[in-house]
Amino acid sequence: MVEPLEDVFRREFGRCTATLIRVLGDVDLAEDAVAEAFAIASKRWPTDGTPQNPGGWITTTARNRALDRLRRESKRTDRYIAASRIDGNDVTPEHDPVRDDLDGLVEVISDDQLRLMFLCCHPALSADSQVALTLRLLGGLDVGEIARAFIVPEPTIAQRIVRAKRKLRDNNAPYRIPRAAELPDRLRFVLAAISLIYTEGHTATGGDDLTRSDLCAEAIRLARLLVDLMPDEAEATGLLALLILTDARRAARTADDGSLVRLADQNRSKWDRDLIAEGLDLVRACLRRNQPGPFQIQAAIAAVHADAQRYEDTDWGQILALYDHLHLLRPDSVTSLNRAVAIGEASGPVAGLEALRTIDPNRVEEYQPYHAARADLLVRSGRIEESIEAYERAIALTENQKERQFLERQLETARGDRSDDR
Amino acid sequence: MTQYMISVWHDDNYGDLDLDDPDTQRMFKQVSDLNAEMERAGVWVFGAGLKSASSATVVRSTGGDVSMTDGPYAETKEQMGGFWIIEAPHLDAALEWAGKAAAACEGPVEVRPADG
Numbered sequence: 001m002v003e004p005l006e007d008v009f010r011r012e013f014g015r016c017t018a019t020l021i022r023v024l025g026d027v028d029l030a031e032d033a034v035a036e037a038f039a040i041a042s043k044r045w046p047t048d049g050t051p052q053n054p055g056g057w058i059t060t061t062a063r064n065r066a067l068d069r070l071r072r073e074s075k076r077t078d079r080y081i082a083a084s085r086i087d088g089n090d091v092t093p094e095h096d097p098v099r100d101d102l103d104g105l106v107e108v109i110s111d112d113q114l115r116l117m118f119l120c121c122h123p124a125l126s127a128d129s130q131v132a133l134t135l136r137l138l139g140g141l142d143v144g145e146i147a148r149a150f151i152v153p154e155p156t157i158a159q160r161i162v163r164a165k166r167k168l169r170d171n172n173a174p175y176r177i178p179r180a181a182e183l184p185d186r187l188r189f190v191l192a193a194i195s196l197i198y199t200e201g202h203t204a205t206g207g208d209d210l211t212r213s214d215l216c217a218e219a220i221r222l223a224r225l226l227v228d229l230m231p232d233e234a235e236a237t238g239l240l241a242l243l244i245l246t247d248a249r250r251a252a253r254t255a256d257d258g259s260l261v262r263l264a265d266q267n268r269s270k271w272d273r274d275l276i277a278e279g280l281d282l283v284r285a286c287l288r289r290n291q292p293g294p295f296q297i298q299a300a301i302a303a304v305h306a307d308a309q310r311y312e313d314t315d316w317g318q319i320l321a322l323y324d325h326l327h328l329l330r331p332d333s334v335t336s337l338n339r340a341v342a343i344g345e346a347s348g349p350v351a352g353l354e355a356l357r358t359i360d361p362n363r364v365e366e367y368q369p370y371h372a373a374r375a376d377l378l379v380r381s382g383r384i385e386e387s388i389e390a391y392e393r394a395i396a397l398t399e400n401q402k403e404r405q406f407l408e409r410q411l412e413t414a415r416g417d418r419s420d421d422r
Numbered sequence: 423m424t425q426y427m428i429s430v431w432h433d434d435n436y437g438d439l440d441l442d443d444p445d446t447q448r449m450f451k452q453v454s455d456l457n458a459e460m461e462r463a464g465v466w467v468f469g470a471g472l473k474s475a476s477s478a479t480v481v482r483s484t485g486g487d488v489s490m491t492d493g494p495y496a497e498t499k500e501q502m503g504g505f506w507i508i509e510a511p512h513l514d515a516a517l518e519w520a521g522k523a524a525a526a527c528e529g530p531v532e533v534r535p536a537d538g
Contacts, residue, residue, distance in 0.1 A: 168513075171424070171535045172535060173512065173514070174512035174515075182518075
């Protein structure tokens, strides 16, 4: 069976680019060379047939093309020599990549993709740039695809990527895996970027598509890759488990007409049981390590939800205990909000509203989920007038069409309740 | 090797340093220890603390005419209070030194690569 070139591209682009950056010592050069190799493949493979090892073919072709180009443009050799500089730790000053046998260097080192993850998610870059660069260099998404996914004009993304690459080059950012002492700090940024990519795919902040399945799939692919490369990092496994368990519910999150269905109303037979089983295994593997972190706890919360046959069966006591733990590690307003929602389920809406009062209103003034959650708790407490105000505030803050429609239906129901009272 | 400037930033409300103040003495000691560590590691190129921003004079050259005005140039609340130039193999190494610099000065520092 012949694998479509598109699938090879999705799977191999990041790996080839990561290797070529190490070999060539230059991000732009590597990116161009890999793109050129895929262009050649798209012409040759349909007639010559797909090679036995498509990734190896692409890497070797890209390497050869880059070398041809370097020989043509002699001044580029300076940049080529700079390979040894970018490669910091591993290359001695005597090392001359032009003279060396490059076949050895092209041999795929799985660590290359890890180096590239740490480079793309370097803390010297803004979170937006980290995400864009990760999607570009590891995901192989082009600027247009990234721009559409984030509903940002194409030139903005293009500029973001160019600036990020320039900053890394100007600063002589190394192509390396951080040492053990730096690792926890640096890994945080990689995890956050992957999580952001998933979140953006899961609930786009604007536009009509509730889910952008490509982004979700890419985030999960990156998380899987990270777990493969760093199997001992419990938080990486926690992130993968969280994404998988969230993704398992994706089909149930939208009704046939495309509208949003909240957790309480979801048809649980639509949940992906295979993904849930995998996610639960990962959560158990994390828990055995006993190095709790925010992603693992969120995964455990998702696991408790996945375990419940019906919404009424949800073990809110356990979920609340997990949110309490999360709140100790990460006492931000988002965690406080989710904790208040859990209290609202475990002990009733009045207790939930009480818990909401611990959040500084100024910090969540512009945070749509806060107003939506508050509106729901107010309705359930019978405080209809206030809930209508909260729904209106939430609707005003929603850019996503599907979410807006959902909140508008809730608002209508609340208004209906009000007229019933009269 | 790349040269980086590590600059130290303050709210510009400091006047002349009070050398008898134990806080000042502690920071002086921390900075001088760090300088020694940088020299031992071979990364130190230069470093200096600066007098307050109000001591600055701005000089401009327009069409051959040189004019001088009272400084500082940047009319911001935050002003540079001192800096190091270090030479490090790459950004991550520079950032590690910057972390030590921030601890020694007990305030934020900025890392910028030199051009070329």
